[in-house]
Amino acid sequence: xxxxxxxxxxxxxxxxxxxxxxxxxxxxxxxxxxxxxxxxxxxxxxxxxxxxxxxxxxxxxxxxxxxxxxxxxxxxxxxxxxxxxxxxxxxxxxxxxxxxxxxxxxxxxxxxxxxxxxxxxxxxxxxxxxxxxxxxxxxxxxxxxxxxxxxxxxxxxxxxxxxxxxxxxxxxxxxxxxxxxxxxxxxxxxxxxxxxxxxxxxxxxxxxxxxxxxxxxxxxxxxxxxxxxxxxxxxxxxxxxxxxxxxxxxx
Ligand SMILES: Nc1nc2c(c(=O)[nH]1)N[C@H]1C(S)=C(S)[C@@H](COP(=O)(O)O)O[C@H]1N2
Ligand SMILES: [Mo]
Numbered sequence: 001x002x003x004x005x006x007x008x009x010x011x012x013x014x015x016x017x018x019x020x021x022x023x024x025x026x027x028x029x030x031x032x033x034x035x036x037x038x039x040x041x042x043x044x045x046x047x048x049x050x051x052x053x054x055x056x057x058x059x060x061x062x063x064x065x066x067x068x069x070x071x072x073x074x075x076x077x078x079x080x081x082x083x084x085x086x087x088x089x090x091x092x093x094x095x096x097x098x099x100x101x102x103x104x105x106x107x108x109x110x111x112x113x114x115x116x117x118x119x120x121x122x123x124x125x126x127x128x129x130x131x132x133x134x135x136x137x138x139x140x141x142x143x144x145x146x147x148x149x150x151x152x153x154x155x156x157x158x159x160x161x162x163x164x165x166x167x168x169x170x171x172x173x174x175x176x177x178x179x180x181x182x183x184x185x186x187x188x189x190x191x192x193x194x195x196x197x198x199x200x201x202x203x204x205x206x207x208x209x210x211x212x213x214x215x216x217x218x219x220x221x222x223x224x225x226x227x228x229x230x231x232x233x234x235x236x237x238x239x240x241x242x243x244x245x246x247x248x249x250x251x
Pocket of ligand 1 (some may be wrong): 076077078079080081129130131132166168171199200212213214215216217218219
């Protein structure tokens, strides 16, 4: 989309929201296919406006990267749900049996060990992760770009979202293809020049640098490409809208 066209639509969205309310913005966003999967609830029109405006204005933007001197000394260890028995078994084997399954709208289903992923590609970036509850920290994340994994499996033209699942059954999220293919979206296996600690999601964590903490699911075991989020959970795109948080959590 050209910049002038993007500007026109964005201006239209803002004007529509101001003049006739969010419903008009919603109709406009709908016409351009900028509808997030959680658009039907009470906050739906607001979510649509945020997502549509962000996608039009900032789809080529990068999360801020920091100098090494700004890495947080002792980042707060967020409490997570209990680790499963399966996880503890794998941990006892140094995660050598950990597998990431990639399936759905891909040219061929595949399964990767963490070593396989390391061999596929590496990106390191110093970024800030922020929880919706207010705290944040800066760390270096090292991982394989999700785009490199999807290049390996091939991705079918109708794929619109990547859904990703944790070994912790309550944790799953999804992102759209622009976010999935963004260079700062990585499957992280390292942090601050060491293996990613279990407390921070090791052995494998989705690091979506441009979105809030909860999109950064820990203990990733499966990703699936899909044209629709309706079949997953309550059909709202991820666990977060089911709990009252926005599916699109851009920062
Ligand atoms: N599997 C799993 N992933 C998760 C969580 C969790 O409890 N389990 N918490 C999420 C939330 S709400 C935040 S803010 C970040 C916290 O990341 P941190 O522990 O690196 O600070 O992880 C996210 N990913
Ligand atoms: Mo969070």
